[in-house]
Amino acid sequence: MKHNHDLRCEDLLGNLSNFIDGELDEGLCDQLRQHMVGCEDCRVVFDTTTRTIYLYQTTAMRPDLPNDVRERLFDKLNLDDLKNKNA
Ligand SMILES: [Zn+2]
Numbered sequence: 402m403k404h405n406h407d408l409r410c411e412d413l414l415g416n417l418s419n420f421i422d423g424e425l426d427e428g429l430c431d432q433l434r435q436h437m438v439g440c441e442d443c444r445v446v447f448d449t450t451t452r453t454i455y456l457y458q459t460t461a462m463r464p465d466l467p468n469d470v471r472e473r474l475f476d477k478l479n480l481d482d483l484k485n486k487n488a
Contacts, residue, residue: 408436413443421451452478 413436419425420433437444456474460466 407439408432410436410440410443413437413440414446417447417450421447421454449478 413420413433416425416429416433420430425433437447456478460471460474
């Protein structure tokens with residue numbers, strides 16, 4: 402019987418920013434990826450977070466971006482889903 406190295410959702414979420422930044426060692430990255438294979442909730446959070454970071458980076462490079470365009474971009478990401486999840 403093999404050991405169960407499955408992470409819990411809290412473990413994944415607690416390491417999420419480091420994971421996205423590439424600051425975790427490869428073994429832990431593998432565990433996080435394996436968790437996401439079987440956990441749709443964490444996949445959604447990961448997906449939303451990476452898109453949000455991408456969007457922030459994009460808008461940070463484009464300070465001239467009109468606010469209404471920015472808002473539409475954020476709307477597209479369905480960030481309300483994430484907000485509700487954390488509520
Ligand atoms: Zn999970």
